Amino acid sequence: MAKKNVQTLKSVTIRFAGDSGDGMQLTGSQFTNDTAILGYDLTTLPDYPAEIRAPAGTLFGVSGFQIQFSGQPVHTPGDSPDVLIAMNPAALKVNLKILKDNGIIIVNRDAFQARNLELAGYKSNPLEDESLTGFQVFPVDITTLTKEALKDSSLSVKEKDRAKNFFALGILYWLFTRSMDSTMEWIKQKFKNDPEYMDANIKALNAGYSYALSTELFATSFHVEKAQKKPGKYRNVTGNEALTLGLITAAKKADKELFLGSYPITPASEILHELSKYKNYNVKTFQAEDEIAGIGAAVGASYAGAFGATTTSGPGMALKTEFMGLAIILEIPLIIINVQRGGPSTGLPTKTEQADLLQAVYGRNGEAPMPVIAASSPADCFQTVFEAAQVAFKYTTPIIVLSDGYLANGSEPWWIPPIDSLPEIKVEYAKDPDSFKPYKRNPETLARMLALPGTPGLEHHVGGLEKNESGNVSYDSENHDLMIRLRAEKIKRINDFVKMPELVGPEKGDLLVVSWGSTYGVVRTAIEQLLDENKSVAGYHLRWINPLPKKLGEIIHNYKNVLVPEINLGQLIKILRSEYLVDAKGFNKVRGLPLNIKELRQAILDILKG
Amino acid sequence: MSLDPNSLIDEQKLNVNPENYSSDQEARWCPGCGDYSILAQMKKVLPQLGIPREKFVFVSGIGCSSRFPYYLNTYGVHGIHGRAPAIASGIKIANPDLSVFVITGDGDALSIGGNHFIHICRRNIDITVILFNNKIYGLTKGQYSPTSNKGMISKSSPYGTIENPFVPVEVALAAGATFVARTIDREPKHMVEMLTRAARHKGTSFVEVYQNCPIFNDGVYSELTDPKTKKDKLLIMEDGKPYIFGQDNNKALNWNCNNFEVMDVDANTDLDNLIKHEEHAGRAALEFMLVSMTINPDLPTPIGIFRDIKMDTYEDLLIKQINDVKALKGEGSLEQLFNSGNTWMVNGK
Numbered sequence: 023m024a025k026k027n028v029q030t031l032k033s034v035t036i037r038f039a040g041d042s043g044d045g046m047q048l049t050g051s052q053f054t055n056d057t058a059i060l061g062y063d064l065t066t067l068p069d070y071p072a073e074i075r076a077p078a079g080t081l082f083g084v085s086g087f088q089i090q091f092s093g094q095p096v097h098t099p100g101d102s103p104d105v106l107i108a109m110n111p112a113a114l115k116v117n118l119k120i121l122k123d124n125g126i127i128i129v130n131r132d133a134f135q136a137r138n139l140e141l142a143g144y145k146s147n148p149l150e151d152e153s154l155t156g157f158q159v160f161p162v163d164i165t166t167l168t169k170e171a172l173k174d175s176s177l178s179v180k181e182k183d184r185a186k187n188f189f190a191l192g193i194l195y196w197l198f199t200r201s202m203d204s205t206m207e208w209i210k211q212k213f214k215n216d217p218e219y220m221d222a223n224i225k226a227l228n229a230g231y232s233y234a235l236s237t238e239l240f241a242t243s244f245h246v247e248k249a250q251k252k253p254g255k256y257r258n259v260t261g262n263e264a265l266t267l268g269l270i271t272a273a274k275k276a277d278k279e280l281f282l283g284s285y286p287i288t289p290a291s292e293i294l295h296e297l298s299k300y301k302n303y304n305v306k307t308f309q310a311e312d313e314i315a316g317i318g319a320a321v322g323a324s325y326a327g328a329f330g331a332t333t334t335s336g337p338g339m340a341l342k343t344e345f346m347g348l349a350i351i352l353e354i355p356l357i358i359i360n361v362q363r364g365g366p367s368t369g370l371p372t373k374t375e376q377a378d379l380l381q382a383v384y385g386r387n388g389e390a391p392m393p394v395i396a397a398s399s400p401a402d403c404f405q406t407v408f409e410a411a412q413v414a415f416k417y418t419t420p421i422i423v424l425s426d427g428y429l430a431n432g433s434e435p436w437w438i439p440p441i442d443s444l445p446e447i448k449v450e451y452a453k454d455p456d457s458f459k460p461y462k463r464n465p466e467t468l469a470r471m472l473a474l475p476g477t478p479g480l481e482h483h484v485g486g487l488e489k490n491e492s493g494n495v496s497y498d499s500e501n502h503d504l505m506i507r508l509r510a511e512k513i514k515r516i517n518d519f520v521k522m523p524e525l526v527g528p529e530k531g532d533l534l535v536v537s538w539g540s541t542y543g544v545v546r547t548a549i550e551q552l553l554d555e556n557k558s559v560a561g562y563h564l565r566w567i568n569p570l571p572k573k574l575g576e577i578i579h580n581y582k583n584v585l586v587p588e589i590n591l592g593q594l595i596k597i598l599r600s601e602y603l604v605d606a607k608g609f610n611k612v613r614g615l616p617l618n619i620k621e622l623r624q625a626i627l628d629i630l631k632g
Numbered sequence: 633m634s635l636d637p638n639s640l641i642d643e644q645k646l647n648v649n650p651e652n653y654s655s656d657q658e659a660r661w662c663p664g665c666g667d668y669s670i671l672a673q674m675k676k677v678l679p680q681l682g683i684p685r686e687k688f689v690f691v692s693g694i695g696c697s698s699r700f701p702y703y704l705n706t707y708g709v710h711g712i713h714g715r716a717p718a719i720a721s722g723i724k725i726a727n728p729d730l731s732v733f734v735i736t737g738d739g740d741a742l743s744i745g746g747n748h749f750i751h752i753c754r755r756n757i758d759i760t761v762i763l764f765n766n767k768i769y770g771l772t773k774g775q776y777s778p779t780s781n782k783g784m785i786s787k788s789s790p791y792g793t794i795e796n797p798f799v800p801v802e803v804a805l806a807a808g809a810t811f812v813a814r815t816i817d818r819e820p821k822h823m824v825e826m827l828t829r830a831a832r833h834k835g836t837s838f839v840e841v842y843q844n845c846p847i848f849n850d851g852v853y854s855e856l857t858d859p860k861t862k863k864d865k866l867l868i869m870e871d872g873k874p875y876i877f878g879q880d881n882n883k884a885l886n887w888n889c890n891n892f893e894v895m896d897v898d899a900n901t902d903l904d905n906l907i908k909h910e911e912h913a914g915r916a917a918l919e920f921m922l923v924s925m926t927i928n929p930d931l932p933t934p935i936g937i938f939r940d941i942k943m944d945t946y947e948d949l950l951i952k953q954i955n956d957v958k959a960l961k962g963e964g965s966l967e968q969l970f971n972s973g974n975t976w977m978v979n980g981k
């Protein structure tokens with residue numbers, strides 16, 4: 023056996039890539055689980071092709087999964103991978119450009135034959151020409167070696183071939199000095215009724231590990247240092263899972279049934295799928311005939327006393343717009359979740375974008391003030407939707423919760439909060455017929471009085487026509503002006519309840535970076551790096567975009583420059599410019615991907631240079 | 633709506649006086665509008681249902697008809713155009729104990745809200761949908777609607793419409809509503825019966841009310857209301873009875889070669905040999921044949937119940953499913969929710 027070295031690293035980014043059929047998502051999530059259980063911090067990002075069954079071997083059929091893990095806090099899935107596992111030429115070609123210099127490439131050499139090379143647009147075999155110089159390339163005959171390891175199995179050739187992703191995973195486990203226990207356990211559970219498959223996958227996993235251990239090809243394995251994380255129980259969650267958990271939790275804490283009205287749409291559908299499994303948690307899911315009915319039924323359910331929610335993505339938001347207006351004039355608690363994707367129109371359904379912000383804040387007819395809150399990381403989706411629910415009931419208002427494709431599918435460890443640490447959500451309904459008026463307001467919050475149908479003596483009418491305090495239709499011009507101002511003022515008062523974001527960096531300086539939503543990790547990482555380098559830069563990450571934090575106007579003017587990085591052509595920046603008359607600069611990349619730390623750093627440095 | 637027919641109604645408690653269902657809002661339809669008749673009949677029906685007033689929720693969309701909820705002192709939601717079925721579905725599913733009505737019009741239900749309308753019928757949620765069909769857009773002042781007769785001159789069809797109209801009952805039948813009926817504004821007794829039956833039916837019930845709009849489409853149903861013609865032109869379908877109509881009850885429908893034909897009857901005709909109406913049969917071919925008479929100028933227009941069949945309601949099935957899952961997995965708690973899946977501990981030092 024060759025003599026091997028162990029090298030210690032602070033943080034590692036790995037990208038798994040192959041055909042949709044190569045099982046790279048599974049391999050990635052298995053590695054992620056193991057990473058999480060070992061106590062590392064991590065963030066992941068799957069990257070699916072838009073086609074469900076894209077043709078094998080093609081560039082657009084490549085499916086990827088990226089994970090960054092470290093003993094230190096990790097905020098992003100990593101700009102550029104240290105390690106690429108490429109199961110075919112197309113996977114190599116698509117991902118090579120983002121790989122780190124001198125990065126490790128493990129390829130399945132068996133897949134590099136003429137047909138696949140041609141499909142990937144390679145004129146000559148990159149494993150044999152000079153095109154991979156500058157990288158550490160490890161060509162492994164993964165298909166052949168897997169078949170050999172399974173030669174005694176009665177599975178068909180095709181079935182054996184499917185186990186090759188476990189062979190690749192075995193190599194990785196060796197490479198990062200891991201044990202394979204968690205995956206072994208998982209295979210045994212998953213295939214407990216299929217002993218043939220169980221056996222094959224275990225054999226493939228072991229074979230990959232042994233191969234890496236014994237071959238001369240791999241001389242070095244890696245150890246990533248661990249550090250102490252906040253004590254407690256953890257669980258790995260994607261953004262969509264965290265939203266699901268948050269919705270159920272908020273409904274329980276409000277002592278209400280959860281009603282989800284929704285229509286399937288990428289990348290929000292998982293929330294509908296997940297919630298429909300939780301029937302025993304007093305969850306009612308209603309797969310509506312369209313986006314409009316999804317929110318309409320949720321409005322009805324909320325009116326009748328349930329915790330009403332609707333989930334969608336950009337095109338669906340467009341369709342729900344009219345109902346949002348109704349929910350605003352009804353002043354009814356409602357959670358509207360938009361998992362943003364690339365637009366306009368159908369756009370890039372499986373990719374991420376932040377281009378629905380102006381739509382969320384302004385996109386309705388009439389003066390229709392809508393609170394907007396945005397999640398900053400996959401696990402943060404839980405807290406975000408919970409906070410939205412608290413506000414929705416306290417201020418009797420619909421609320422838009424913004425997530426996006428990156429948060430929806432990306433994952434990270436979620437620190438499971440002790441259940442008692444989460445506050446109850448108090449919901450009050452009118453009971454007394456003598457004092458009841460539908461639009462009588464709480465003097466503090468300006469929330470209106472809600473009365474549930476079924477309550478004797480409180481029969482009343484609500485609707486889209488302007489009402490006066492008594493709930494009667496009113497065409498009175500002064501009343502309309504008053505109601506419009508009250509509805510706007512109510513949303514401003516949400517600031518009395520919610521916490522202001524934390525300022526990272528000095529209170530005065532050369533540059534303030536204002537960001538929102540899923541760019542949190544990238545922006546935070548860039549700022550932390552620059553603060554370490556003693557640069558005069560600070561970061562302010564918004565949670566609520568409507569209402570904006572009370573002190574933001576003051577804070578913004580404490581810096582010579584303001585930079586607003588966004589995955590759109592500049593939407594928050596428009597709001598900030600009009601709100602605070604500040605000459606903010608934008609950093610905008612709309613590629614369907616998270617922002618890149620290196621590029622953002624450069625943009626910040628350029629401004630600092632002046 | 634559901635009701636146990638054997639339960640005794642406490643008349644005191646249930647406000648049986650129709651006037652007890654008037655709100656403090658004055659109805660603002662045009663003088664002579666058929667909507668007044670529907671409101672008056674509804675106020676007679678509600679106290680008879682044995683349901684306390686606070687359990688009624690009237691949901692409407694937009695249009696002349698959709699002002700209806702304001703004039704009843706029950707709970708009311710005046711929604712947005714065409715979307716009342718969606719709101720009503722949410723209300724009923726969230727609280728099946730409520731008695732939910734949708735008030736809609738021909739444009740509201742069949743044009744802008746067509747999709748919601750067919751899907752509420754399909755799901756069989758226990759909601760009563762009442763469609764006021766005046767074959768015109770009234771509130772927007774006189775454009776043709778999806779039920780307007782072909783060739784109709786209107787503000788938006790000065791040379792006559794070139795569109796084929798929907799027959800609302802036909803759409804409801806095709807979409808799978810379990811109770812489908814038709815009545816007319818000028819037959820108050822018949823309307824009371826239809827509304828009562830619809831309200832008591834468990835499942836989605838649909839009633840089309842032929843409603844005259846004296847302002848923009850006056851007389852569109854005059855053949856069916858004019859004493860001189862109505863007996864020949866209007867067929868009142870009654871369960872178990874032959875289809876008799878005509879000035880002196882001298883005509884009947886006969887079933888011949890899979891078609892209806894009109895035959896003369898007199899005192900000597902053996903009525904037992906005639907085909908009889910079966911509202912519970914659920915035989916689509918017959919239901920559709922009856923409905924098709926609506927647009928056949930040689931046959932009378934039927935009113936009454938086209939279909940009244942039993943089927944599990946959406947909300948009953950949903951509750952059953954929830955209970956089944958609870959029986960299987962137990963009542964879900966946050967404790968369980970948070971700790972399912974792959975969890976791991978990080979210990980403090």
Ligand code: SF4
Nearest residue numbers: 661662665696770845
């Ligand atoms: S326009 Fe026609 S339908 Fe509308 S209220 Fe007047 S008469 Fe009635």
